[in-house]
Amino acid sequence: MDKLKIIVLVAKSSAGKDNILNKVVELNPKVKTIVSYTSRPIRQGEIDGITYHYISNEKVNNMLANQEFIENKIYNTVNGKWVYGVGKSSFDLYSKNTYIVILDLQGLKQLENYLNENNKLDCLISIYIKASGQTRLLRSLQREGQLSDNQCKEICRRFISDEEDMEYAEGYCNITLVNEVEDDLNKCIEYVYHLTIN
Numbered sequence: 001m002d003k004l005k006i007i008v009l010v011a012k013s014s015a016g017k018d019n020i021l022n023k024v025v026e027l028n029p030k031v032k033t034i035v036s037y038t039s040r041p042i043r044q045g046e047i048d049g050i051t052y053h054y055i056s057n058e059k060v061n062n063m064l065a066n067q068e069f070i071e072n073k074i075y076n077t078v079n080g081k082w083v084y085g086v087g088k089s090s091f092d093l094y095s096k097n098t099y100i101v102i103l104d105l106q107g108l109k110q111l112e113n114y115l116n117e118n119n120k121l122d123c124l125i126s127i128y129i130k131a132s133g134q135t136r137l138l139r140s141l142q143r144e145g146q147l148s149d150n151q152c153k154e155i156c157r158r159f160i161s162d163e164e165d166m167e168y169a170e171g172y173c174n175i176t177l178v179n180e181v182e183d184d185l186n187k188c189i190e191y192v193y194h195l196t197i198n
Helices: 017-027 057-065 105-117 133-144 149-165 182-197
Strands: 005-011 069-077 080-087 098-102 124-130 175-178
Touching: 005 017, 005 105, 005 182, 017 098, 017 182, 057 069, 057 080, 069 105, 069 149, 098 182, 105 124, 124 182, 133 149, 175 182
Parallel strands: 005 098, 005 124, 124 175
Antiparallel strands: 069 080
């Protein structure tokens, strides 16, 4: 790896972006993952500092006030407001590291602005992971197990929000990969892995 590379995976919920990221990092441990911050509660099976940095609303407000985020977004959920964001300290822009991060379309645009301000826009590769609404909804329901009514509402809210927020994401990203079935997932992993070594 002779220069900085930042690979951004963009997808609607349950399109498979986490599976792709995790497998690529497993195949190439030199790749650095970017762990976003969130004020939402930790879910079963998640690990603080690996899945997200789980922080208090007070900490989020301090980071926002001090302009410590490259990108951030506030979601109005059935459980209140949740903030997600990537900290400026997450990247060493003057390294030869390869980073991989999951962002939504707004986050990608904010990252592009940040990199452009630092003359590093050429290091960015954005990939849209595409899966049908039916596939994504079924994955969401199966992944969560036994669901409460509030969890069902939250899955539906995320689904509808994605349809609005990510309407133009596929055309905006550099590359589109389809992830409908298991074979697609393997092809996506292989494609992204090769980007990390070339």
